[in-house]
Amino acid sequence: MSEKELFVVKVGSNTVVDDNGEIRTSVIQDILSSIKELADNDHRVILVTSGAVKLGRKEISDPAASLSSLASIGQVRLFGAYLQEAEKCNVSIAQFLLARPYIVERKHFLNLQKTVRGLFANKKIPVINENDALVANTDWSFGDNDSLAAAVAIAFEAKKLIIVSHIDGLFNADPQDEREAKLIPSVTDVNAELLKCASKNTSSGGRGGMFSKLKAARIITAVGIQGHIINGSVQGNLRKVMHGESVGTVFLPRKRKDKISNRDRWLLAAKNSAGSLEVDNGAIDALKKGKSLLAVGVKKVHGQFGAKEIIEIVDTNKQGVAFGIVDFSNKEIDSILDGNDLYGKLLMHSDNILRIA
Ligand code: GLU
Numbered sequence: 001m002s003e004k005e006l007f008v009v010k011v012g013s014n015t016v017v018d019d020n021g022e023i024r025t026s027v028i029q030d031i032l033s034s035i036k037e038l039a040d041n042d043h044r045v046i047l048v049t050s051g052a053v054k055l056g057r058k059e060i061s062d063p064a065a066s067l068s069s070l071a072s073i074g075q076v077r078l079f080g081a082y083l084q085e086a087e088k089c090n091v092s093i094a095q096f097l098l099a100r101p102y103i104v105e106r107k108h109f110l111n112l113q114k115t116v117r118g119l120f121a122n123k124k125i126p127v128i129n130e131n132d133a134l135v136a137n138t139d140w141s142f143g144d145n146d147s148l149a150a151a152v153a154i155a156f157e158a159k160k161l162i163i164v165s166h167i168d169g170l171f172n173a174d175p176q177d178e179r180e181a182k183l184i185p186s187v188t189d190v191n192a193e194l195l196k197c198a199s200k201n202t203s204s205g206g207r208g209g210m211f212s213k214l215k216a217a218r219i220i221t222a223v224g225i226q227g228h229i230i231n232g233s234v235q236g237n238l239r240k241v242m243h244g245e246s247v248g249t250v251f252l253p254r255k256r257k258d259k260i261s262n263r264d265r266w267l268l269a270a271k272n273s274a275g276s277l278e279v280d281n282g283a284i285d286a287l288k289k290g291k292s293l294l295a296v297g298v299k300k301v302h303g304q305f306g307a308k309e310i311i312e313i314v315d316t317n318k319q320g321v322a323f324g325i326v327d328f329s330n331k332e333i334d335s336i337l338d339g340n341d342l343y344g345k346l347l348m349h350s351d352n353i354l355r356i357a
Helices: 025-040 052-059 067-089 106-121 145-155 190-200 210-222 237-242 262-269 281-288 330-338
Strands: 006-011 044-049 093-098 125-130 160-165 226-231 249-251 272-279 298-302 310-314 320-325 346-348 353-355
Touching: 006 025, 006 145, 025 044, 025 067, 025 237, 044 145, 052 067, 067 093, 067 125, 093 106, 106 125, 106 145, 125 145, 145 160, 145 210, 145 262, 145 272, 160 210, 160 237, 190 210, 190 272, 210 226, 210 249, 210 272, 210 310, 210 320, 226 237, 262 353, 272 281, 281 320, 281 353, 298 330
Parallel strands: 006 044, 006 160, 044 125, 093 125, 160 226, 272 310
Antiparallel strands: 226 249, 272 298, 310 320, 320 353
């Protein structure tokens, strides 16, 4: 931890709020005091915290209450708890709520960077959640805070994204179903893990919320950010991982020869999907020459995604080759591949492709 670096720490709802809807203040204290240690050493930290919706549920008896209402009611309590604990730990925090357009639209993105720079200049720790009160269930939402935290980590060129969860890390099977399940301490091929997870459960749940974490890990490691999943219920885990000790699961970053441009970072931070397109060697050669991706080179469509989402291009061994914004949904590509007129069909424009291999 010698160089001055930026860390994004993401805390999950079940980590910060217990099943009775009570805030786990000891967890917040442990997190804030570990962050203070980093900040005191001039590292920069952005904290992303969930928990608003879960807290809101305690306040509203109507089981059909909207996510927006729950978030709106819970957020003020969530931040109140952080503020109270931050004052005890002598940490200075500031809060704002994000939504996808603030990252995806260039002018908002630049403004966001300015806001965060201003907070760092004043030695404040930004504490962020999604603005679910206004964007829940809309296209403006990241949908989950693992994706939001990944976008923030990419946008701010973080060194590490540390996901503080209520589970120990990634297991080779669901630990709730299989007693023999083993923790995987280190992952180099996130894509393979993601495909396994997606084939078990296509909903957003995955292996106890693992699906969205793997999606986040896939995209951050592709741009050279190290990912971690640790158990926040175990006091001291965050401090340990910050000191480079082996805790939970580490997702090793890809080594890149070239620096990623700000535009490409911005492109990747937009809408991260779990989907991928498996392509043939001809398509890979064309990508290496800086060409666009045509339907004729696609062998298989994996997962579900919408048009304009970011998906990965993989080779026939499922190794990642590039990321890019796809112009069609998985269903549309399936029907393009079933048709006769494949040759001219452009699926991803070269301007929207970032090669990683
Ligand atoms: N933003 C949501 C909340 O504060 C959490 C989203 C998530 O669990 O990823 O409750």
